[in-house]
Amino acid sequence: MGTSVISSNVATWLELAVAPHWRRDKCRIRVHAISGYGDNCYAISMDERWLCVGQGRPTIFHGLSAALHLLKTLRIENFEPGDPTSLPPLSAGDTYCLRLDGTKGIQPCGCARTRRTAAH
Numbered sequence: 001m002g003t004s005v006i007s008s009n010v011a012t013w014l015e016l017a018v019a020p021h022w023r024r025d026k027c028r029i030r031v032h033a034i035s036g037y038g039d040n041c042y043a044i045s046m047d048e049r050w051l052c053v054g055q056g057r058p059t060i061f062h063g064l065s066a067a068l069h070l071l072k073t074l075r076i077e078n079f080e081p082g083d084p085t086s087l088p089p090l091s092a093g094d095t096y097c098l099r100l101d102g103t104k105g106i107q108p109c110g111c112a113r114t115r116r117t118a119a120h
Contacts, residue, residue, distance in 0.1 A: 010056050011046035017074050030082030031067050034060070037087075037095075042067040045082055053096045058087055062109045066100040073106075 016029070030045045042061045044051040051059045061067040071079055099109035 009049050010052040010058075011049040012052065013059075016044070016046055016051055016076070027078075029071070029076060029079040031064070031071075031079060032082035033084040035084065035086045037097075038062070040064070043085075043087065044070070050087070057094055057096050060087075060095050060097045060109075062097060062099040066098050066106055066109075069100050069106055070098075 028047050032043050032045060034041050034043050037060055040063050042064055043058060044061070044067055053059060061070070071077075097109045098106045101107045
């Protein structure tokens with residue numbers, strides 16, 4: 001098994017999908033505006049852990065509507081706005097980026113490829 005891109009404990013999509021039913025009153029889900037990935041990008045946290053796909057790759061949503069669409073699809077109604085933040089510096093291959101397509105639902109997006117990294 002590979003190592004996690006984000007070194008702290010992460011939340012998985014499966015955990016997010018079952019958590020509201022599994023421990024509805026104790027789960028804290030937040031939607032955060034994030035910087036460094038282009039304009040209008042968001043991430044979801046669950047109990048202060050970033051929502052990630054395999055090997056700790058964070059899920060980046062281009063547009064608030066994409067993040068809210070996922071939560072609505074999972075029937076998660078109890079969430080709150082999180083503080084704006086930035087994620088650790090990551091390359092495009094280390095993130096999973098999604099956008100909302102009006103006819104196809106959530107689709108892969110390239111917004112994370114615009115990640116601005118500091119010059120060495």
